[in-house]
Amino acid sequence: MPHIAQAAESVITKHGRDATRLLQILIDLQQALGYLPPAGISAVAAGLDLPRARVEGVAGFYSFLHLEPVGEYRILFSDNITDRMLGSLELRDALCRKLWVEQGKLSEDGLISIDVTSCTGMCDQGPAMLVNGLPITRVDHQRINEIAELVRTRVPLSAWPRAFFHVDDNIRRRDALLGQSFVSGSAIEAAIRLGRDQWIDEMRASRLRGRGGAGFTTCVKWEACRDAPGSDKVVVCNADEGEPGTFKDRVLLTRCADRVFEGMVLAAWATGANRGFMYLRGEYAYLRPALEAELARMRAAGLLGRTILGEAGFDFDIEIHLGAGAYVCGEESALIESLEGKRGTPRIRPPFPVTHGYLGRPTVVNNVETLTKTTLIALGGGAAFAATGTAQSTGTKLLSVSGDCAFPGIYEYPFGVRIDRVLEDCGAGDAHMVQVGGASGVTIAGYEFSRSIAFEDVPSAGAFMVFDSSRDPFDVAHNFVDFFTHESCGFCTPCRIGTSLLKGYMDKLARGYGAKKDLADIEWINRLLRNTSHCGLGSTAPNPVVDTLAKFRPAYERRLRTLDFEPAFDLDAALAAARRITGRDDPAAHLDSGDKQHTEGER
Amino acid sequence: MSGHFMFDGRPVPFEAGQTILEAARAAGHYIPHLCWHPDFPPHGSCKLCMVKVGGRHVSSCALEAKEGMEVESNTPEMNGERRALLQMLFVEGNHFCPSCEKSGNCQLQAQAYELEMTSARFDHFFPVRPVDASHPDILLDFNRCIFCELCVRASRDVDGKSVFALTNRGIHKHLVVNAESGQLGDTDFSADDLAANICPVGVILHKRVGFEVPIGERTYDEVPISVVSMRDKGSKP
The missing domain is CATH 3.40.50.11540 (NADH-ubiquinone oxidoreductase 51kDa subunit)
Structure with a gap:
């Protein structure tokens, strides 16, 4: 414990005992201790003369601050849809298997923890990850094997191959x-x-x-x-x-x-x-x-x-x-x-x-x-x-182009550039959907590719993600809904709960239990988020769902069972625990579920 | 500066600096709310007091009234959205009114009656939220928390103790108390604190007074919250 108090004291002193620097202090203290133990929170509170609960409240807000022990090596896979399209989930699973660790859990020896994180801004050179905060780009199976070996043999990060950490500018x-x-x-x-x-x-x-x-x-x-x-x-x-x-x-x-x-x-x-x-x-x-x-x-x-x-x-x-x-x-x-x-x-x-x-x-x-x-x-x-750009959008705009194209990277155009022009320049031969402006932006379908990037037409904060005909618009929207659910600050009722509800419906559809009524509920939640949220996060969170529902509705409809109502789970499978306890598996212990097979793995 | 604005088609006077909600209340018009309290600055998190001004949704507790505003509040559209926000709050926590000591005195429950919420509509989240009975006089049942932060604000700004704070974020946001053990019993919280007596729902409960007033005879059992709130304008939210 004394080393915790000492570390806290030195960090607080470095920051001049300034309570407005609390976040910076917590970041530095975590750097020193690996995570923020309860005694560390108490020491910071005492050193800054703040209520402890307030310090704990701040520490608990930020994803990169840890109140529980994490691995010596903390690996976070970037979880943007573009990373997923490049196979990030499979790579994550492979690394978890190689290192015998479950996602989101600390390995028993305290060596490693593996999890996912929101987009790390390396979409033009993904799949990407952060290792103890440092970005690694272009992760592939070979790199996963090397990383597993480096972790197993406890090679310090400073001795890992420099090439792993190379970040390209890719100005196109x-x-x-x-x-x-x-x-x-x-x-x-x-x-x-x-x-x-x-x-x-x-x-x-x-x-x-x-x-x-x-x-x-x-x-x-x-x-x-x-x-x-x-x-x-x-x-x-x-x-x-x-x-x-x-x-x-x-x-x-x-x-x-x-x-x-x-x-x-x-x-x-x-x-x-x-x-x-x-x-x-x-x-x-x-x-x-x-x-x-x-x-x-x-x-x-x-x-x-x-x-x-x-x-x-x-x-x-x-x-x-x-x-x-x-x-x-x-x-x-x-x-x-x-x-x-x-x-x-x-x-x-x-x-x-x-x-x-x-x-x-x-x-x-x-x-x-x-x-x-x-x-x-x-x-x-x-x-x-x-004099450049358009009447309402002067000057140029930097676009971050990623996804299904030959030349991902940064493209600077005068405002007013048409979407099909960008697609041509970046070598997107089979584009079938573009997400302009990021998760909170606008989903553009093929018939709209003649539209322009400008505040008066398709506004953009800079993202331009290309999806070819092999991609499922539902998966794209689902990924963005997960993102907003994770990132909601939780202050206002509609965003805190609405994003979670929306995620629940999208999960249900993804599992194949969708019903027509779910689409109606989704549209109702979208409206509540838009109208009643406290800030732009909540009010734009439904955008990808609203747009893909309007422009790619079949992607949703093919996930529906043609029922008015479908429960979110398999009723018969839910009885598995009861059957296990009673040692029964006779027909009477099953619901009459028509042609559904009883395939739950009862042991 | 003072003036008038239109509230559901009727003129309402306001003083400079008054919010829409305050001016409407002063003129006898009720706007549903949960996180707003007459003794505290607006918080703006529950969004129940949402009204439409010139077609735009705004929090009436936070927005100052302006001359000529056209405010829509008691309309099927706004009440429908309010009802949905209540449904969200009900499925987020674990609200079992029949067994809750706060039943009849609970503002969440009273709002649900007020806005004719007859079902929860959405799937329940059933979160796991352990209770804290460590304090000699007070029980904390976090299952019912709606994150209005009235206890946080009262303890910090009136009691001067900062016993409560929020941690984590999004759907995982929750209350913590000001002790390394995480136990209320290890704080300087007292049953006389304003924070111990301000919870609009059944999170902060006094021990040994359970069911002193029978259910059926409590504040909102016979008189709807819209009436109670306007009758005791000065003291009751």
């Missing part, structure tokens, strides 16, 4: 952003030359809209924050790229971190903020050292810190906060709660973060890609930016 098409070289500091310099007001004018002229999904006009956010009463304004970069099938922010953070951070400085220049946070999803923690190095380089170059580029009164710096496996923290008010060291529960809005954000201060939260785009506006002007 470059346009305004990716096609242009960039001189660090040039965008800040240009904006300072313009002056704060004129810089905002350029942003207004650009009509840039948020790239994280909602498509809110960036300048409106910035102006609202600038005009909000109160000093100590805050700029947050939302790098919690959790939408299944999306990985463009990962590539931006890898390839042009300088531009991402510079975009934050530009937002600070516009709003008058002096404090910046990057909220980096836990799955991308491996990027942190390079990002910290970039921040250090920018500080040394006078692009961060006090008196940026010699401009008196322009003080701004950035710190990186890690997430810990919670998709809902991509919602800006949940993200802010998490930044404050709390459970990632979306707030009641209004008030909005631009007036009451981080610690009640006016706060701008922008997506990674949005911020990166602002550097283009600073350098080329708002009008030039607005």
Whole structure:
């Protein structure tokens, strides 16, 4: 026990006994101890002068924090539909068999635990997994064999083959952003030359809209924050790229971190903020050292810190906060709660973060890609930016293309690009369905491939998952429903319970026990989720089901028995335990189940 | 700023800062709710107080009233959705009213009568939620929790003890108490705390007072919750 208290004390000291850093403290303590034992929670609570229950509540919220012991090696298979299409479940089962461990359980020797996790953002090079938080891409049976051997022989992760951890950028098409070289500091310099007001004018002229999904006009956010009463304004970069099938922010953070951070400085220049946070999803923690190095380089170059580029009164710096496996923290008010060291529960809005954000201060939260785009506006002007794309969707969009295509990866197009154009470019010869915008996005059927990616037609946060004619749209929707059920924060009644109910119906259909009434119930739950949820997670959770039901209804109908009602389980099989106890297996001990066979494995 | 908005077609006055629910209540119009309480800031989790404003669904407990708003509340559509939310709450936990000490005083049960919920419609989850009888004066039966967080809020903001918090998330979200043992008996909880007397359902129960008032003579047994709530506007949610 003393070592637990010691570890907690050193982590708390490192974080300046700051209770708003609770999540960061718990992440670091887990790094030191392997998991968060009860005594560790108590020590953190005492050290921060917080109620213990609150600390336990925060620790329990995040998927990557463990209140029970986990293996020395913690393997999490990414469970996006694209991983599954590449055989991830079979690979997971193979590894479980080789290491004699059940999914979700700790091996008896405490060596290994294997489980699944939400999309890790490696869909263009899957199937992917995380080993103790580090991504491994392109998992195949050979790699599974090697990993099993490395685990069995307890080879430390640092000695595993480097090739396992190689992550490709896979940039396939470059346009305004990716096609242009960039001189660090040039965008800040240009904006300072313009002056704060004129810089905002350029942003207004650009009509840039948020790239994280909602498509809110960036300048409106910035102006609202600038005009909000109160000093100590805050700029947050939302790098919690959790939408299944999306990985463009990962590539931006890898390839042009300088531009991402510079975009934050530009937002600070516009709003008058002096404090910046990057909220980096836990799955991308491996990027942190390079990002910290970039921040250090920018500080040394006078692009961060006090008196940026010699401009008196322009003080701004950035710190990186890690997430810990919670998709809902991509919602800006949940993200802010998490930044404050709390459970990632979306707030009641209004008030909005631009007036009451981080610690009640006016706060701008922008997506990674949005911020990166602002550097283009600073350098080329708002009008030039607005001249590309479409009327309501200016500029370019990065698409994360994955699934059934020859060339998965990042494609940058001007907004307005047609879906069939993207399919042609990525080598998707047999596309029959595309999921645009991720699990919460829009399911596009073949007859809609002439539609365009733009806020006024098919909006997208960046995901573009291709499915060929061998794929079953029901399986795709089922996977997404599982995802939302796992990621619901549980705050509001409809999302907490509705996603679970929806999962129950989808499971029932998948087992072959569907009835017509179930489809009616599904549609009713979809409506309740849409109408009554507290935030976008719940209101978009039914999208994949609503869309596939409308566009691929036969995928559901062939799973129905033609009855009005069908119980969710096999009544006769449910009597198996009673038969076992009474030692009977005569015909009278079975329900008259017509032509159904009695095949339960009674011993 | 003050003004009027239309509530189910009738004008309702409001003061600046008043929410739709507060202004409607003051004018004698009841909106069903579970997590809202007159003594606490809006919470907005149960979603029972959902109304439609200009065709959009909003939480009436949280949204400030504005001049000229057209609010739809007591309509078949809204009550149908409220009923479904209640059904969800009923299947999520283990609610066996006939054997529950809170029967007749329970707001969840009273809302179900109010909104004419005659079946649970959905499959029951039957979660396993052990009770906590470790405290000398109080029993915790988590089977009935609806996550309104009134105990969390009362203990933190009024009692100054923070005895309760929520942990885990999604459908696995649950209450924990402020002790490493996880036992209420190891906290400084007291039967006099506001948190011990605010649970709208039957989670936080006082020991040794079981069935003091016979079922059939309790608060909501004879008078519906919409009447009780409006009669005791100041004190009763």
